Amino acid sequence: MQLEQSWDKVFAQSDKVDHTKVTFKNHFGITLAADMYIPKDSAGKKLPAIAVSGPFGAVKEQSSGLYAQTLAERGFLTIAFDPSFTGESGGEPRYMNSPDINTEDFNAAVDFLANDDRVNPDAIGILGICGWGGMAINAAAIDTRIKATVASTMYDMSRVTANNYNDALDIAEARYRSRKEISDQRTIDFKNGTQALAGGVIDSVPDQAPQFIKDYHAYYKTPRGYHKRSLNSNGGWAKTASASLLNTKLLAYANEIVSPVLIIHGADAHSRYFSEGAFEKMTGKHVENESATVGNKELLIIPDANHVDLYDNMDKIPFDKLETFYKDNLK
Secondary structure (H helix, E strand, C coil): CCCCCCCCCCCCCCCCEEEEEEEEECCCCCEEEEEEEEECCCCCCCEEEEEEECCCCCCCCCHHHHHHHHHHHCCCEEEEECCCCCCCCCCCCCCCCCHHHHHHHHHHHHHHHHCCCCEEEEEEEEEEECHHHHHHHHHHHHCCCEEEEEEECCCCHHHHHHHCHHHCCCCHHHHHHHHHHHHHHHHHHHHHCCCCECCCCCCCCCCCCCHHHHHHHHHHCCCCCCCCCCCCCCCCCECCCCHHHHHCCCCCCHHHCCCCEEEEEECCCCCHHHHHHHHHHHHCCCCCCCCEEECCEEEEEECCCCCCHHHHCCCCCCHHHHHHHHHHHCC
């Protein structure tokens, strides 16, 4: 693997942490690449650790790296990793996703952290952003080593893939059309020996486009968040990548998670219903238009914040809350 050693993030490098590149394998034999951030004053200490990934279609040089570096400034050893098939991580063919493999990516990150001499193996948490928020919750339902989970501005990628936004196409006929398109594309890809890409965030946004499309463009297609390895900034996922998401439901056992989970979402985000649905799944309590705590599960709604604000807006991302949550639960 050829890993970029120069600083190529979309955010400034902190002088409060040490940064290095690391790699580790998941149980499917795929080598994952990650950026590790360590507080500078931590020599000789066993630190609580956090693995971070997301958003869906992003790379570790974007939002996940910002979260990881900021949390390292606050005393945690962190890694921001590229999921399988994306960024600097391995996996062929490229630009694919899988609810199973990408959940395993989080579990593999815990494998790596639990075996690092600088980490307290009993104090490991995870954090997923956007579509990887759903993967993080799924990982927490599987892996009892995960002591605290945060999902920020989350998507349930299986729900939106199968049902479209706001479950507007939750009908068998619509899913059949999607499956037929993917099936026909597989024949074409096999014949051509290539993976056709679906396209990332569009280059030019019409005035009548939904606001969240404009928000995505403002992040992925401008100097604010553009990165050359980001799928969303460039050619996007493979056209056939969503097949498994159509038939596999994430969060099926979210109600059985016993460790603490904090779900954060913007009050004005188009995707807010994913977080509210996940919280209801875990607690059995329906909450709408407000924050809530049930047992050790918490839903925190950020006023005047949209979906993308929680990618990089330091005035909107509640890092004080994140620090407190992790320090209370990673001991």
